[in-house]
Amino acid sequence: MKIGVYICYCGENIGRTVDCAAVAKACAELPGVVDSVDYKYMCSDPGQNIIKNAIREKGLQGVVVASCSPHMHEKTFRRACSDSGLNPFLCEIANLREHCSWVHEDVPAATRKAIDLVRMAVEKVKRNGELEPIRVPVTKRALVVGGGIAGIQAALDVANAGFEVVLVEKEPSIGGHMSQLSETFPTLDCSQCILTPRMVEVYQHPRIKLLSYSEVEKVEGFIGNFKVTIRRKARSVIEERCTGCGLCVQKCPTKKAPSEFEQGLAKRPAIYVPFPQAVPNKPVIDRNVCTHFRTGKCGICKKVCGRDAIDFEQQDQFVTEDIGAIIVATGYQLYSISKKPDDSAIKGYGEYGYGKYPDVIDGLQFERIASASGPSSGEIRRPSDQKEPKKVVFIQCVGSRDEAKGFTYCSKICCMYTAKHAMLYKHKVHDGEAYVFYMDIRAGGKMYEEFVRRAIEEDGVKYIRGRVSRIYPSGGKYIVKGEDTLAGEPIEIDADMVVLATAMIAQPNAQKLAQVLGVPYDGYGFYQEVHPKLRPVEVSTAGIFLAGACQSPKDIPEAVAMASAAASKALVLFGSDQLEREPTVAKVNEATCIGCFYCQKVCAYNAIEVKEIRDRKGNLVKTVASVNPGLCQGCGTCNATCPSKSIELLGYTDEQIFAEITALG
Amino acid sequence: MKIGYFPGCSLGGTAKEFDISLRAVMKALGVELVEIDDWSCCGASSAHASSHLLAVSLPARNLLLAGQQGLTEIVAPCAACYSRLVIAQHEVANDAGLKAKVERAIESPLPAGEIRILNVVQLFERIGPEKLQAAKRVDLAGLSIAAYYGCLLVRPHEITGFDDVEQPVIMDAILAATGARLVDWNFKTECCGGAHSISHKPIVTKLSKKILDDARQSGANVVAVACPMCHSNLDMRQVELRKEGGHQDLPVLYLTELLGLALGLGRKELGLDLHFVRLPEQAQTAPQENRA
Secondary structure, X not given: OOEEEEEEOOOOOOOOOOOHHHHHHHHHOOOOEEEEEEEOOOOOHHHHHHHHHHHXXXXXXXXXXXEOOHHHHHHHHHHHHHHOOOOHHHEEEEEOOOOOHHHOOOHHHHHHHHHHHHHHHHHHHOOOOOOOOEEEEOOOEEEEEOOOHHHHHHHHHHHHOOOEEEEEOOOOOOOOHHHHOOEEOOOOEEHHHHHHHHXXXXXXXXXXXXXXXXXXXXXXXXXXXXXXXEEEOOOOXXXXXXXXXXXXXXXXXXXXEEOOOOOOOOEEOOEEOOOOOOOOOOOEEOOOOOHHHHHOOOOHHHHHOOOOOEOOOOOOEEEEEEEOEEEEOOOEEEOOOOOOOXXXXXXXXXXXXXXXXXXXXXXXXXXXXXXXXXXXXXXXXOOOOOOOOOEEEEXXXXXXXXXXXXXXXXXXXXXXXXXXXXXXXXXXXXXXXXXXXXXXXXXXXXOHHHHHHHHHHOOOOEEEEOOEEEEEEEOOEEEEEEEEOOOOEEEEEEEOEEEEEEOEEEOOOHHHHHHHHOOOEOOOOOEOOOEOOOEOOEOOOOOEEXXXXXXXOOOHHHHHHHHHXXXXXXXXXXXXXXXXXXXXXXXXXXXXXOOOOHHHHXXXXXOEEXXXXXXXXXXXXXXXXEXXXXXXXXXXXXXXXXXXXXXXXXXXXXXXXXXHHHHHO | XXXXXXXXXXXXXXXXXXXXXXXXXXXXXXXXXXXXXXXXXXXHHHHHHHOHHHHHHXXXXXXXXXXXXXOOEEEOOOHHHHHHHHHHHHHHHHOXXXXXXXXXXXXXXXXXXXXXXXXXXXXXXXXXXXXXXXXXXXXXXXXXXXXXXXXXXXXXXXXXXXXXXXXXXXXXXHHHHHOOEEOOOOOOOXXXXXXXXXXXXXXXXXHHHHHXXXXXXXXXXXXXXXXXXXXXXXXXXXXXXXXXXXXXXXXXXXXXXXXXXXXXXXOOOOOHHHOOOOOOOOOOOOOOOXXX
């Protein structure tokens, strides 16, 4: 065997703690090593050339690079090998930085460990085999889950690039939370005015198939080759027949259901369209409220419909779509502090009386009150008596940045939207007073700080640094008791209305959907990206991308930017007809496999399939496990589980691992 | 049913009627109260303001005695005693280093098993509303009660495990057994001023006034408490409030006194004559003026 060893100083990162020259000298003596060189920056062009030239000139059969983590530069060095005609999988990395120099201080000891690490890698590379990348076909069709602004943007980007999109939205209409907003910071442009044209564009796009009032039920397959089952919930209205005339909605005698779109501030009928600009503009029957479904009587909507579009018998339907890439844009919910779920760590805010006092409302409710299309047509009225509130207190960080009662994280958008709320209030109620209780103002973003300054300086919003300890009603007012920590004094404000900037939290069913999709999630239920900086829209399951607030709290510009990023990742995938995947996957020895399928039980990626082996006459000889290389992530769990030692992980065979361990002895 | 009893200093002094009424009610319900023999001060506010070790060791000594005397559950009616006992128990259980120091201080290893420490509210929860209902003799239909929890009973939530720190309802649920109306009010857990009663009397008078005013505005004709400090502040400060003028008396009764009335016990048996503001005779059974 002819093995080359290349020791990198990584500037001072390795060189400070490991005597690289000594390592190179010691490694030159290892059996099979014909070349052992140390160099300041092995990943640089001259560094790579040392390796490339050695492969050509010395006819190397294996290369060990002793440098940083393989996460960092394994690809770089393997490419260098392959440029010189050596199979890239004959290159191994010994991690002298993260596993050695960064975690030790003693130079002689670290140097000894470095030599051990290289010796292990040398013994491993001697047993490496040549591997070829796996190629799989790509279905050039994207699924977008969630029809808020992030999902809309992602769907339009992919569709405008020439590929088909299936957009699934669980609510009767697309538009998401953005459709509920009055005006948006920092420009105060009307939310509906900028959103609804996009919604219509989605609806009319020849390459977008919109499935509203639908949910993803099952995802099978793998990157480029997903098979997705979607549940189309029974709308009780035949979409193809309905023209959206609205007669059924007008005539429905049940008008007492709280409107989801109006955040409970107004009522809607049992058959309803969430809001007038809904897309699709087709109603849905709320079967829990509808008299027909509760008592079997009524049926007025069916009688008045000129198109015979009402179908009380409709059932949930399932459709299956072939998909190449999935963009998840399921968004967020506001933390409702009045209801604390039994299974969560939320302690609630009983002292604020939200859900108990009608005029203590949350941010989305204020959006509806301030919206021109809202229950009071944009006039600021408090819910209890429809009077114009003359003194409004806004409280930031309710549930956010509060380990004791809510969540540790910052919801990020509340500083901005609270400034906007206070500003909108002052614009509409000139003689009104607006107070904001804050912890500190986080207004990072283009024109954001300027926006907050404008609220304070031009619109005269009074900012008080401190927390509120209690809100209680007294004589038609709400006494807000808090502390002004700058003045060092307790403060009491007799407000007419209180707006709580409650935390943005993950959707209640986020974890369930994550399990269906195979997407990892964090302790809060937000979806987990692969790398917080360098791979922010990818997840560890290949072919699935994230957009918007399902990953963490985000404002509209961020959600839109992330959606376009996710779309571009999907388009990268669609750019080639075949996909190359790492060949380091599990492989079954069919001769020794006993067909116990323990491997199938432990595989987290559903990559193990049942294969029947038949003789020439077609008689079944035995059933064995078989690995789908498109799905296998090379984790090795099956390898460790197999009782008959019939599964090997290519590139990490038992022989290779044992050789490494033996080299240590 | 046998329950260990840690009266603490208040129940022999300012809160004598709490002790009297608790013993009377327990007797009526057939619960045996066993006073911990040789109990000592819990340390209350002075110990934990001066020495952490002392603040934990004093309650630990009492828990040790209870354990040695075969008591598995004890009731500490005073909210400060209760707070000190549960906090000491919690701290010792979660800090092996502190436990060793405490054991050195009290010159004995602490028993392994945990003693269940109850305040009066939890004691009645333990006894059960069914039993109270069954023993009820008088319907207190004339009373509208504002149940006042104060600060110490409910906090810290991790240790006391009360239903809700800000909007607790479990005392209300127990008092509902008396047949009285429970009012929904704002200051269930608001601070009464506590021990400032001695050093900053005007502050306590002001805070007590706010609590009493809100209770009255919410429709209460009596306030129920489960803490001697709360009681002395809310009851005694009304003397000053009378002098200020414009004040209308609002009787403040211990939870045990109200339950005692419902069990048919006499006013003297419950120590009702020891308050500054007396509950008017027959008030409890008189029909309410407006049961809105």
